[in-house]
Amino acid sequence: MKNDGVNSGVQGLDELIEGGFPRGFCYAVVGGPGSGKTVFGAQFLYNGATMYGEKGVYVTLEEPPYSIVNNMMRFGWNLYELENREKIAILDASPIREPSRSKYVIKAGLGTEEFSVDGLLGTIIEAKRKLDAKRCVVDSLTALSLQYRDEFEARQQILKLIRTLTEMRLTTLLLAEASEERTDAQRFGAVDFLAQGVIYLHTYRIRDSVVRALEVRKMRGVKTVSKLCPYNFTEDGIVVYPQETVFK
């Protein structure tokens, strides 16, 4: 492991990317519904804060914070407690907003006319400075892009987001939804190559059951292992099995 990268906190993943994500860039995590993108993002922040001493910012543009927090309890991750201890900040830009318990308030949620990427970035900058955060998760680019009427506009805003997050040297996971047939893939064309790396969470239906596989599709500056690795949801969150195969 020659890389002094940012540990993913996902068991089995770091050895596929020479020890961790190169520090300070944005990485896309792309998967279909139910593929575990939010779990992946929360695990990155939770383990970052508790195992690697790196604080983080979770930006939600989809689910309200209490929903994410509740859902992560099943892995024993108490994100609210972590937030109280100022290890993480959860920024709520979800369309379904509630009176925030966070110190960091985004003025307008997704789906309102007042929402802007500039406003969102302002709050991220504020939270990053106060916490001295090193990690960030944006959940999700798909939600963000639906705010804009045409593809060009969405792309420009995503570009601005990536640019600013990279300038802030935050190691960021950009969660993005793609159907199995990748119908929506076009919308994120820009992400695929503006991101420093792309991780796919595949879902294969083999007969009656579903098989999940993680693929590191691109990781700049890192010698990656080019294979499909099965992954699963365990009590400790997502675990990747780099030695196993998907198709016998």
Add this chain to the structure above:
Amino acid sequence: MKNDGVNSGVQGLDELIEGGFPRGFCYAVVGGPGSGKTVFGAQFLYNGATMYGEKGVYVTLEEPPYSIVNNMMRFGWNLYELENREKIAILDASPIREPSRSKYVIKAGLGTEEFSVDGLLGTIIEAKRKLDAKRCVVDSLTALSLQYRDEFEARQQILKLIRTLTEMRLTTLLLAEASEERTDAQRFGAVDFLAQGVIYLHTYRIRDSVVRALEVRKMRGVKTVSKLCPYNFTEDGIVVYPQETVFK
């Protein structure tokens, strides 16, 4: 069953989702024509009211109420009687409207210029308050989206609907039609991830006959069983068979 969720009322389904739907969110039920979406929705409300003591609101944007009520009689579900006993309310926003027997009148049905999601929500709020309803069914998002000339506008209105229903803490099923080839899937892209869960009702044509299978594609905060489960229409409505397989 550690989950204290909302029982689906569909035999065989709850065990796939740790005992029931997490309370207070919206869930998409997606299927082709003839897949039984309306049966699924009516069963959720009927059994909710009669077996679990939870009142419900059925919002129809497609069929007129008498058609739904008649059709459900074959399962022995008398929805009008339930409405008379104030266990449920059937809100008629269908294009083919008739003098309503309901106390809760939506001012304009789908397909008229006066129709609006705001108007629809106003009546849902009123009915929810008076009944103290816990459950809701919207039949269907597909019909709603046809009211709008472009995809962006439809998406914004669906977002508003989901946001308000979630704020009302109604456990809601959003019925949505998708062709087998999912041609219309794009239109509901937003639903796929704004909903807290997605259930697919698949229809496979194997030789001359048709096989039906339910798949829990996503269910936030719940450890789901990732397999295709055959389902069928019985005298008691839809029954799911979690132990059986679709393809031998």
Add this chain to the structure above:
Amino acid sequence: MKNDGVNSGVQGLDELIEGGFPRGFCYAVVGGPGSGKTVFGAQFLYNGATMYGEKGVYVTLEEPPYSIVNNMMRFGWNLYELENREKIAILDASPIREPSRSKYVIKAGLGTEEFSVDGLLGTIIEAKRKLDAKRCVVDSLTALSLQYRDEFEARQQILKLIRTLTEMRLTTLLLAEASEERTDAQRFGAVDFLAQGVIYLHTYRIRDSVVRALEVRKMRGVKTVSKLCPYNFTEDGIVVYPQETVFK
């Protein structure tokens, strides 16, 4: 046969739908070129009038009446004679119009600027009242939709048509053309779920020959048989074979 529905007049079909079409709704009959949609519609009206004592209205938006009438002679159905006896009315809204022998005159045919669904509905209402008709056939929605420049406009007009026909309690067949690849399917997306039922007339090319199969895809309020049933053109019109299979 517990259903007191409207007999289809197509041998072999009623047993697939619990005895007949539930009365007073619209049903889509979808098939490719040469699949026999017009035969299906004429058979529904002819047998309705001669066998079941129910009068009917045939609305043609494609072929001129004399062409339909001539073509049906090969099954021994004399539609002009039936019209003279006031058992049926043939309303001519076809682009190729001739001096009408009908009492019920639609002011402008398809393809002219004066044509409107409102005008069409006015004549249907008039004919329905004078005849006391119970059945209706609209041949075809595909032709109707070509009158409109965009999909949204076409959909609104089709919705208006279905709404009014349902309010008139006419049991109506809406004929619709769909290529085998269903290229035009989108245009009728609204029909698929606004109609109370959908019947597909499939055409499979197996080696050098063509095999025809009827599928009841959806029939609200009725327990349908979910299989592909071969059908054929006989001297008595279309016959469906529910006991036979398409693929060995």
Add this chain to the structure above:
Amino acid sequence: MKNDGVNSGVQGLDELIEGGFPRGFCYAVVGGPGSGKTVFGAQFLYNGATMYGEKGVYVTLEEPPYSIVNNMMRFGWNLYELENREKIAILDASPIREPSRSKYVIKAGLGTEEFSVDGLLGTIIEAKRKLDAKRCVVDSLTALSLQYRDEFEARQQILKLIRTLTEMRLTTLLLAEASEERTDAQRFGAVDFLAQGVIYLHTYRIRDSVVRALEVRKMRGVKTVSKLCPYNFTEDGIVVYPQETVFK
């Protein structure tokens, strides 16, 4: 052969359609490049005039007349001689026009701003009257549709053409080009059902060679044989082999 229809002049075809085309309607002949649509059309007129005593009008919107005439010489069909004897008229609306030898002059060819379907129809009417023509060929609808900027406009003009030709009681072949993948099929959606019949000229590539097959897809008022019939170019033009099979 109970049908007293219009003999196609194509050996082997009439027996597939009960003896000939029902008189006075338009029929689409659809095929890819090189499938022999022009040969089919010329054969229909040549044999019509020489074998069945029916005069005809050939409208070319693609090739200049001398090119068509020269190409048909290989089958021994001298169309110019036939025109001199006033058995047929060749109307030149091709983009590449030359001083016409025909008495019937279309004012403007395809691709000029002056071209109009009305102008075209005017000349057809004139030629039909003077010759007392019974048959017509329009070569091709594909060319005609390229004159219009959008699909709706093209469709309206094609509708007008079909309407007027039917009113004139001309038995007409409408040649239309469709790629094997039918990419352009949409453009002719209207033709598929406005035409009284549709004949496909298929081209299958089996290993290194090409196999041709004719299919009568639709023929209103006629009991058609639903199979793929191989066809070939012989010294006498196209010959169809109804007893043979395409795929062994």
Add this chain to the structure above:
Amino acid sequence: MKNDGVNSGVQGLDELIEGGFPRGFCYAVVGGPGSGKTVFGAQFLYNGATMYGEKGVYVTLEEPPYSIVNNMMRFGWNLYELENREKIAILDASPIREPSRSKYVIKAGLGTEEFSVDGLLGTIIEAKRKLDAKRCVVDSLTALSLQYRDEFEARQQILKLIRTLTEMRLTTLLLAEASEERTDAQRFGAVDFLAQGVIYLHTYRIRDSVVRALEVRKMRGVKTVSKLCPYNFTEDGIVVYPQETVFK
């Protein structure tokens, strides 16, 4: 060989088209990148001038002349020398233009606002007259179409080009690029049937290697051989093998 057509100059091709291209028309040569369209065009002119005594005009809308000339040197074809001897003219309308050595100067190259098909045709007419040219190559229609913002405009200009070249009685090859999946095919829909013939240069990937095959898809007035014929690049340019097969 009954045809007194224009020899293609491509060994093995003439016998597929009854001895040569019918004189005075336009023929499309369609193939993917690397299929040898430019070689085909240059070979047609070079051999035309040196073997058959027919002068020619090469119109380049893609590569600058020096690039084409250099590339053809590997087949021993010195096009500059031929131009000096006034056997051919190379007209430069490429986007990357250089001070022309040709007497025939096109005022503006592709990609400038001043470029027009009229201007291009003016220079072709001038060169044709001075040389008394019989042959022409347009390289390529694909490049030409990119000059126009929409498909309709491109099509009108291509139509004008074909019309004028045919009026000039030049036997012309129109080179056109089509991806293997024919994504761009639509754009040349007009070419497919306005051209008197269409030759496809196929590229099949069989395992690790690439197999090339020529197919005469259409050739009006000529009895063509309907099979895929392997072709290759030899020291003398393209050679077609009509007796061999592509797929064993």
Add this chain to the structure above:
Amino acid sequence: MKNDGVNSGVQGLDELIEGGFPRGFCYAVVGGPGSGKTVFGAQFLYNGATMYGEKGVYVTLEEPPYSIVNNMMRFGWNLYELENREKIAILDASPIREPSRSKYVIKAGLGTEEFSVDGLLGTIIEAKRKLDAKRCVVDSLTALSLQYRDEFEARQQILKLIRTLTEMRLTTLLLAEASEERTDAQRFGAVDFLAQGVIYLHTYRIRDSVVRALEVRKMRGVKTVSKLCPYNFTEDGIVVYPQETVFK
């Protein structure tokens, strides 16, 4: 090796293209995410400068220079050192810009309104002159095209870029991203034939692992080897294996 072309610096590639790229033209290098396009480009410049004495200009429109430089360190290529010794220039037009260490400053990066291809070309010209550069890499056309709202505009700008680089006689690699399904291929239609050559970097997923293969799809003026050649990332960068096969 009769070609005195520009050595690619990629082991195994030159023998596929008669010794190197013909001098002074643009070549497209097309591949999916993670296919190694940036490595290919950097290797071309690094080896060009250190092994073949040819200076080069690297234009980045995606990653900031420090990211590229860091990533190439794993191959032992110190691009900053090379830049200090004035062997190469790295021009930063990336959206995420930093205070440049380069002498050659592009006024505005991609994604700003001030960005223009003219501005970019101005700086390339300046760097080329000062260094006497022979080689150039543009990373990437995909990023560039996202700057423009419609395809036509993007194409015109790419055309201008290719034209100017060719006029400067720079041997240039144009990196372009194409998904495996080539969804974005259309956008680069112009590149495919304006470029003098096209190299594809394929990624095949065979069971659980990924196989990479280089294909020289087109190379004008060069006799290319038409096969898929496996390639890999080694300590010395990309190595192509012309003697090996991809599919057994």
